[in-house]
Amino acid sequence: MKIPSLNQIRKADQYCIDSESISSAQLIERAAKGCFDWIIHNKSFKIRKYPFIVLVGNGKNGGDGLSLSYMLHLYGAIVFVYGINISNHFSNEFLINKKKILQKKINFKMINEGEKFPVLNQENYLIDAIFGTGFNRTMNQYWKFFFHYINEKKFKEVISIDIPSGLFMEKSHENFEGIIKATHTLTFQVPKLSFLLPNYADYVGKWHLINIGWKDDCIRKIQTKNFYIDDESIHAIYKKKIRKKFTHKGNYGHGIIIGGSFGMIGSVVLSATASFRTGIGKLSVYVPSCGYQIIQNTLPEAIVNTDVEKHYISNIVLSNDKINAIGIGIGMGFHSKTVYALESFLLKIKNKKIPMVIDADAINILSHQLLLELLPKETILTPHPKEFQRLLCRSWKNDYEKLHFLKEMSKKHKIFIVLKGAHSVISTPNGYLYFNSTGNPGMSTSGSGDVLTGMIMSFLSQGYSPKESCIMGVYLHGLAGDIASKKLSEEAIIANDIIHHIGEAYLKIKI
Numbered sequence: 131m132k133i134p135s136l137n138q139i140r141k142a143d144q145y146c147i148d149s150e151s152i153s154s155a156q157l158i159e160r161a162a163k164g165c166f167d168w169i170i171h172n173k174s175f176k177i178r179k180y181p182f183i184v185l186v187g188n189g190k191n192g193g194d195g196l197s198l199s200y201m202l203h204l205y206g207a208i209v210f211v212y213g214i215n216i217s218n219h220f221s222n223e224f225l226i227n228k229k230k231i232l233q234k235k236i237n238f239k240m241i242n243e244g245e246k247f248p249v250l251n252q253e254n255y256l257i258d259a260i261f262g263t264g265f266n267r268t269m270n271q272y273w274k275f276f277f278h279y280i281n282e283k284k285f286k287e288v289i290s291i292d293i294p295s296g297l298f299m300e301k302s303h304e305n306f307e308g309i310i311k312a313t314h315t316l317t318f319q320v321p322k323l324s325f326l327l328p329n330y331a332d333y334v335g336k337w338h339l340i341n342i343g344w345k346d347d348c349i350r351k352i353q354t355k356n357f358y359i360d361d362e363s364i365h366a367i368y369k370k371k372i373r374k375k376f377t378h379k380g381n382y383g384h385g386i387i388i389g390g391s392f393g394m395i396g397s398v399v400l401s402a403t404a405s406f407r408t409g410i411g412k413l414s415v416y417v418p419s420c421g422y423q424i425i426q427n428t429l430p431e432a433i434v435n436t437d438v439e440k441h442y443i444s445n446i447v448l449s450n451d452k453i454n455a456i457g458i459g460i461g462m463g464f465h466s467k468t469v470y471a472l473e474s475f476l477l478k479i480k481n482k483k484i485p486m487v488i489d490a491d492a493i494n495i496l497s498h499q500l501l502l503e504l505l506p507k508e509t510i511l512t513p514h515p516k517e518f519q520r521l522l523c524r525s526w527k528n529d530y531e532k533l534h535f536l537k538e539m540s541k542k543h544k545i546f547i548v549l550k551g552a553h554s555v556i557s558t559p560n561g562y563l564y565f566n567s568t569g570n571p572g573m574s575t576s577g578s579g580d581v582l583t584g585m586i587m588s589f590l591s592q593g594y595s596p597k598e599s600c601i602m603g604v605y606l607h608g609l610a611g612d613i614a615s616k617k618l619s620e621e622a623i624i625a626n627d628i629i630h631h632i633g634e635a636y637l638k639i640k641i
């Protein structure tokens with residue numbers, strides 16, 4: 131799914147209005163109806179028990195809020211509407227809908243700058259329709275205090291319409307004063323970039339897409355470099371790879387996982403098992419010799435090659451078989467001979483065009499030894515934020531700067547980077563960003579990154595392109611984690627549970 135810019139959203143709304151010959155107010159009514167339907171179909175809302183306080187700004191977002199108030203009133207809810215008069219300039223959509231609610235004698239009061247704040251009952255639902263995507267500058271102190279006053283209250287739920295008021299949709303904030311803290315954000319048609327960044331998670335709450343009827347031809351015309359990975363993107367990739375009847379294991383590639391050190395062989399077991407569960411044809415592992423027995427016992431399907439050293443890797447030798455993909459770095463440690471072995475290995479394979487994913491300790495070695503230059507084109511790195519910071523040799527001021535650095539590094543070294551976390555983001559050598567939509571905080575557990583590396587390597591080995599492997603990898607990994615956590619709870623899942631649910635995740639994406 132595309133993540134358009136503000137201008138593109140405005141153009142798409144206008145296209146909708148022009149192509150359907152409707153007015154802007156009618157589109158607003160459709161948007162409000164989407165929010166209304168979401169609320170009435172959400173069983174946790176007790177609509178006739180608790181009243182709604184609706185805060186409406188002067189712009190079109192206020193128009194949404196007023197139209198929604200009208201619908202809630204007709205449905206039988208008690209509604210109190212407050213006009214938050216920040217700019218003194220009223221949009222048509224505001225005026226049209228204000229007239230409608232006054233005709234129905236719905237409670238309405240205007241709040242002007244300098245006035246005493248109204249007393250608001252916390253045993254109510256709050257709907258925030260003060261600012262939408264048109265918020266473009268910081269507010270004065272009076273209104274910041276007002277937003278703070280709202281945030282201090284413990285309303286039953288705080289539902290922001292389109293975007294929490296005061297939040298920029300695609301640029302950073304100097305500080306977090308003057309943003310409404312929503313528990314739910316009902317956003318129109320497409321996700322907004324700021325929803326996918328950790329800095330703003332406490333303000334956005336859970337967000338939900340409300341369809342307002344953008345047409346396919348309009349969506350097709352939007353040119354963006356930011357994407358949200360949804361079921362549709364996955365189906366488009368997966369359907370090209372559905373298995374044919376007469377295929378054999380040779381069709382699904384031979385990959386190798388290189389890693390492990392004394393005490394860390396388990397990480398290789400996780401990665402290798404995940405590789406098999408993701409569908410690789412044949413898998414080798416390369417570990418220090420202390421890992422031999424462990425891997426043979428826990429994963430008899432794998433071919434085990436060992437280093438001459440017992441506790442660490444000192445020299446990486448690939449077997450004579452043709453290797454289709456490499457996953458390297460998990461649990462590998464930092465022994466000086468391992469560092470040297472990694473460097474020589476990268477030099478050796480530089481021109482061999484074997485797709486490769488690099489994770490964990492190998493990423494840290496790359497950072498310390500400044501080895502990024504050695505990476506073959508289209509190599510995949512899978513750092514978590516701390517590892518990415520080490521790679522950069524600097525930190526970032528905010529999430530937008532982090533994304534900027536991410537894109538710059540991918541472009542400079544022509545590599546893919548999977549920056550892990552909630553909404554893991556994949557950055558490509560040509561400056562595109564793909565945000566993952568699956569996964570949950572239960573996956574913040576040791577070894578879940580090792581599982582992801584094994585999965586991405588498996589996709590590479592099966593002939594998916596590096597970009598497709600990253601997309602399929604993060605999505606399926608997150609989906610397996612979601613299925614596991616629904617059965618077991620977020621607290622209880624461990625990396626092995628993610629592996630055990632890859633199968634169910636596959637069944638879910640099958641068309």
Ligand SMILES: NC(=O)C1=CN([C@@H]2O[C@H](COP(=O)(O)OP(=O)(O)OC[C@H]3O[C@@H](n4cnc5c(N)ncnc54)[C@H](O)[C@@H]3O)[C@@H](O)[C@H]2O)[C@@H](O)CC1
Pocket residue numbers: 143144153154155157158161162187188189190191192194216217219221260261262263264265266267268269270291292293318342
């Ligand atoms: N017909 C349409 O165009 C549709 C619009 N929609 C709604 O319209 C919203 C966008 O509407 P608008 O562009 O009117 O934007 P807003 O409703 O966010 O209002 C912005 C207004 O506030 C002013 N403003 C911005 N920052 C300010 C500040 N710090 N202090 C004082 N005033 C400030 C702006 O100058 C502008 O007049 C969307 O978020 C969405 O909710 C949706 O209903 C879909 C259809």
Ligand SMILES: Nc1ncnc2c1ncn2[C@@H]1O[C@H](COP(=O)(O)OP(=O)(O)O)[C@@H](O)[C@H]1O
Pocket residue numbers: 514550551552553554568569570571572573574575576577578579580581582607
């Ligand atoms: N809060 C979260 N929401 C979604 N996914 C998460 C969350 N926390 C962690 N993950 C996922 O779990 C994995 C953790 O990887 P990593 O930090 O490398 O763990 P480890 O080093 O223990 O293997 C990543 O794929 C990440 O995206």
Ligand SMILES: [K+]
Pocket residue numbers: 191258259260261262290291292293294295
């Ligand atoms: K809002």
